[in-house]
Amino acid sequence: VQLVESGGGLVQPGGSLRLSCAASGFTFRYYAMSWYRQAPGKERELVASIMGAGDSTNYADSVKGRATISRDNGKNTVYLQMGSLKPEDTAVYYCNARWSTLFDYWGQGTQVTVSS
Numbered sequence: 622v623q624l625v626e627s628g629g630g631l632v633q634p635g636g637s638l639r640l641s642c643a644a645s646g647f648t649f650r651y652y653a654m655s656w657y658r659q660a661p662g663k664e665r666e667l668v669a670s671i672m673g674a675g676d677s678t679n680y681a682d683s684v685k686g687r688a689t690i691s692r693d694n695g696k697n698t699v700y701l702q703m704g705s706l707k708p709e710d711t712a713v714y715y716c717n718a719r720w721s722t723l724f725d726y727w728g729q730g731t732q733v734t735v736s737s
Contacts, residue, residue: 622646622726624716629731636735637704642716642728644697650674652720654692654699658712658733665715669701684710706735 628640640656655670669690670679678690684703692699699716716728 624728626716626728626731629733631734632706633737634735636706640701640714642699649697650694652718655717656701657715660712708735710735
């Protein structure tokens with residue numbers, strides 16, 4: 622199983638970015654996919670999630686209206702589009718695939734830094 626995140630980097634406040642997570646080694650369409658983030662000194666928190674068919678999404682209050690999670694089951698990839706970025710969005714962003722407590726996978730993370 623592999624989850625490989627990409628798209629992180631340094632972004633100015635107010636800017637936008639798109640994170641991607643390429644999955645392999647499991648039946649992607651069966652899994653709920655999520656993005657989490659962890660800022661220095663803070664606990665990991667859920668940012669957004671999307672169910673297998675892509676018909677149901679959920680967002681943290683802190684990113685509602687600024688983030689869109691989507692998935693392409695043909696490409697085994699999940700995306701997180703974020704805009705109006707704030708310094709408090711600075712964190713390592715992790716991709717998660719979950720089918721049950723037994724089938725719960727994590728990527729290695731990608732750093733997002735929002736700073737001028």
